[in-house]
Amino acid sequence: MLMSPVEFFRNLPKKECPECGQYVEEQAESYLMECERCLSKKVE
Numbered sequence: 864m865l866m867s868p869v870e871f872f873r874n875l876p877k878k879e880c881p882e883c884g885q886y887v888e889e890q891a892e893s894y895l896m897e898c899e900r901c902l903s904k905k906v907e
Contacts, residue, residue, distance in 0.1 A: 866874075878887040880898040887898050895902065 880887055882897055882901040885898045
């Protein structure tokens with residue numbers, strides 16, 4: 864039996880920052896992988 868799309872997305876694991884391991888708060892239309900703290904440390 865196939866899982867509904869809503870059920871699929873609810874069961875996804877939380878996004879984790881690869882730099883520090885902190886969980887990233889999900890935001891709509893956001894493709895960032897790092898947390899806010901690690902992003903603010905980066906110098907562009």
